[in-house]
Amino acid sequence: MSLPRFVVPWTESPAENALVPLGPEQARHLGVLRLGPGAALELLLPSGPWRADLAETGKGRATARLVAPLGEDREPPIPLHACLPLTAQLSLWDDWLPGVVELGATLIQPVLYARSEPDIRRIEARMERWERIVVGACEQSHRTRIPELRSPVPFRALLEWPIPQRWVAYELATGQANPALKPEPLAFTHGPEGGITEGEFEALAAAGWQPVTLGRSILRAATCPSALLGAVQYALGSLPSP
Template sequence: MCGVATGLFADKSAPTVGRRCLQRCCTCGSGPGDASLVHEGTITEQTLEPRHTMRLSRFFTETPLSLGEHELPEAQAHYISRVLRMTEGDALQLFDGSGLEFRGTLLEVGKKRVRVQLTESFAGQVESGLRIHLGQGLSRGERMDWAIQKATELGVSEITPIISERCEVRLKDERAEKRQAHWQQIAISACEQCGRSVVPVIHPPMPLADWIRLTEADLKLVLHPVAEPLTSHAKPASLAFLIGPEGGLNEAEVDQAQTAGFHAARLGPRVLRTETAPVVALSVAQQLWGDF
């Protein structure tokens, strides 16, 4: 139904008007607010409730939140005032990574200063009960950004960029710190988009040998094209995934991981790109043992 009266129930005496289809129409396939399509209907006293409520703009802040007034950082003030063009009285939602969500309204909106009044708090409901630590082989540019963004959307708890023999990227000191901050911001933005209330930790890049020695989890898996399928393992409470870089892990590194308690696992018969592998692995893990 498009929210207009049908011929069977319409008041024949009511004037006929054109109305825009407010949701996808079962007969015409039009989308919400399609300005090119107008349906003929009749005015009735009954107003149908929308199927979904409008989603609030949602922002992360590093400052611990509580009910009451808060001033947002300058970068967020610029985004709210100049990009989103929000104004005083508009509703919004904030989270600080603690697992709580806060709703409120804008009290003051300026180019460099935004104040909010938070009036409601509640626990976030989208965190998976399966804790996952992803060891992601370090890769170039957008591939690493993509892997971190999608892993965050899929519920990962921690991500450590892994330095292995076939890595084509070498990060030193200040550059490594800048990349870590960049990746952490990608995770924050992904949480703002997907509704997560807890931001995964992006650790500094770490040599493979150190990561497999220090990582603890109920089930530790290294992806390998010749291994048992992921479905052969029992449900864990926590999980660690090791995924190689663009050139993959060499056999010595796989053996090293297995010696440290990792089990080799495969994700089907095809070889996946380094940025595709975490998306598939995390999706399968959430389906088998998590919240899918």
């Protein structure tokens, strides 16, 4: 049975016995769990995860006392940039973000493709919701760093993406083999519901993005992020140990 884990954006330098205030929603959650002073917790601070215990609880507030760093590292050995398409159906993001966090993305970048067709007015409100989903998924999956969710960028930002190893999921009719994973930072992207346009694919290829195929069927956008990250994690787990 794992301990309740809370993400706390506490920016001070953590030390044993330091008192860390929890948020009002976390205090409510502790009430639901019927946890009172002395109860054991885990806190995910910006600098990493700590064992803590509950020092004080009150109406809508709670304070934890740091016990010891957990010394746990569940992060991937390389930065993993998930450059995911904005989609007409913005709820796709709600569905795929937990898997994207569990499978180790370190940066999540929404990208406006030609066929993205999102409702731009609704994106700001969605970003707040997506932040909460990312934090919740970190708590559940025991990530030890919170992936950064960036504001949307236009497609052309991908053409100057500052990472050498870049993959784009694309249906290719050729018998070209998938690129081997190098133990270096990796960015990956895929198209929205209507797909990447030919022009976009050519621009990505010219900018050094390597096509990756995940079989011969037509994948829905919804399926791509977990499938791509599964491929990356399998390949990372196949590298010889350093």
